[in-house]
Amino acid sequence: MTVKLIAIDLDGTLLSAHTHISETNIQAVRTAQQEGIIVTIATGREHGNVREILQSSGLETPVISSNGSVIHDEQDQQLFTLPLERQAANEVLQWLEVNEYYYQVHSNRGIYTVNNSHQLLAMEVDRLLSTDPDPSLLKMLEAMQFHHENTGFLRISSYTEIPDQADLYNVMALSLDPEKLQVGRDKFSNRDDMTMVISGSHNFEMEHKQASKGFALQRLAEHFNIAIEDTMAIGDNYNDVSMLQIAGKGVAMGNADLEVQSYADEVTKNNEEDGVAHAIYKAMGMTIPSV
Numbered sequence: 001m002t003v004k005l006i007a008i009d010l011d012g013t014l015l016s017a018h019t020h021i022s023e024t025n026i027q028a029v030r031t032a033q034q035e036g037i038i039v040t041i042a043t044g045r046e047h048g049n050v051r052e053i054l055q056s057s058g059l060e061t062p063v064i065s066s067n068g069s070v071i072h073d074e075q076d077q078q079l080f081t082l083p084l085e086r087q088a089a090n091e092v093l094q095w096l097e098v099n100e101y102y103y104q105v106h107s108n109r110g111i112y113t114v115n116n117s118h119q120l121l122a123m124e125v126d127r128l129l130s131t132d133p134d135p136s137l138l139k140m141l142e143a144m145q146f147h148h149e150n151t152g153f154l155r156i157s158s159y160t161e162i163p164d165q166a167d168l169y170n171v172m173a174l175s176l177d178p179e180k181l182q183v184g185r186d187k188f189s190n191r192d193d194m195t196m197v198i199s200g201s202h203n204f205e206m207e208h209k210q211a212s213k214g215f216a217l218q219r220l221a222e223h224f225n226i227a228i229e230d231t232m233a234i235g236d237n238y239n240d241v242s243m244l245q246i247a248g249k250g251v252a253m254g255n256a257d258l259e260v261q262s263y264a265d266e267v268t269k270n271n272e273e274d275g276v277a278h279a280i281y282k283a284m285g286m287t288i289p290s291v
Contacts, residue, residue, distance in 0.1 A: 001248050003283045004226045006032060007042040007064065007217045009235035010050065011199070013253050014041070014276050021057045027289070028277035029059055035284060038224055040064055042213045044170070044199040044239055046106045047072060066106045067197055067239050068216035069169035069207050073223075080219055081108070082208045083167040088193050092171050092206050093159035101184060104153075105162065106170040112162055113153045171206045172199075199239040214242030234279050236260065236271065251279045 008014050008029075014021055029039050041050055042064040050063050062079075063072045071080040089105075096103045097114070105112040156162065175181040185204045188196050194206050213235075221228050233240070233247035236256040244250030244263045252264035253275050261267050269275035274288070281288045 002230055003037060003232045003249065004230040005038045005040065005217075005221055005224060005232070006280065006283070007040050007213070007220075007231065007233045007243055007247065008276055009213075009237070009240050010041060010043040010045060010053070012236035012255060012271055013234055013240075014271070015053075016271055021053070021059070022274055022277075024274040024277045024288070026057055026059060028274075028280040029061070031286075032280050032284065033061075037284075038062070038226070040217075040220060042068070042217060042233070042235070042240075042243060044172075044197075044205065046111050046170075048110060051076065062220060064213060064216040064220065066169040067199070067205060067207055067211060068213045068242075069106070069211040071216055071220055071223075079223060080216070081167060081169070082211045083108075083169050084171070084206070084208055085193065086164070086168065088191075089168045089171060089206070090159065092188065092194070095187065096171075096173050096184075097159060099184075101180075102174045104172045104174075105159070105168055106172070107162070108167040108169070109163070110154045112156055112159075114159075115155050115157055169207065169211075172203055173205070174200075174203045176202055197239040199237050205239070212242040213240060214244075214246040217243045218246060232279075232283055234268070234276055249283065 014025055016022060032039050040062040043050055044067045045065060047063055047065040047070055050065055054061065060074050062074050069082045072078050093103065103113065173184055175184065181202060185196065188204065188206055193209060195209050195211060197205050197207065199205060217231060217233060218228055221231055228246060229248040231247045232249040232251060233243035234251045235244055236253035238260060241260060241263045244252060250264040252261040252267050254267055254270035268279040278288055
């Protein structure tokens with residue numbers, strides 16, 4: 001096969017554990033682009049947040065965001081959206097608020113989150129530490145607090161404050177309490193009007209029934225008149241499975257769960273070993289340059 005379009009996940013894939021893109025991965029993406037290959041990001045993150053990451057790395061690509069609910073081209077023009085039906089989204093948000101879950105809402109206006117979201121997580125950690133003094137819980141809470149304070153969220157006291165005119169693409173709920181997390185996943189896993197995806201060990205996300213990274217990759221390939229057989233997808237988590245399966249070549253990261261790897265055609269190195277760069281150069285028949 002001749003690879004003409006590569007879709008790359010961010011967290012756990014293109015990004016290191018320290019959430020930056022290595023110079024080796026940046027150079028691999030640029031080399032692919034110089035060879036005439038279209039490279040797109042395909043992530044669960046919100047579009048504006050992705051652009052910030054790309055700009056800081058000096059990269060310009062199309063972006064599939066919010067787990068396939070939105071597609072922008074490299075000039076930042078919106079190509080496609082698939083928002084949630086508002087009543088269904090409100091039902092999810094109401095349940096999350098009543099049951100005191102942390103949540104974020106991706107929209108065409110930015111990311112909404114409730115003012116007391118970090119306090120909700122802190123309360124969970126306090127309860128968990130009383131029975132299991134695991135220091136990693138405090139580290140996760142500190143990391144989330146930093147993210148909460150340094151991300152340009154649109155802060156609200158309730159989902160009812162989100163304007164009716166806003167398009168909602170994704171509702172992400174998070175809990176550090178394994179039992180509480182499972183309750184939420186079980187609550188929404190069988191909805192027939194929405195899809196639940198899991199992009200991390202502590203979350204679940206609700207989106208339009210047809211939204212997925214695989215569906216978005218197919219739409220983007222059609223936009224560029226590229227056969228799906230001439231595409232490659234690289235990812236590490238369960239929300240990447242749809243694109244690993246539909247792409248001509250699916251590449252799982254070495255740090256992916258074994259179940260995720262089972263859906264891929266091959267497995268590359270992990271995200272701390274520039275697994276993306278290794279996969280890209282291999283697809284182009286090149287050897288990764290030595291540092």
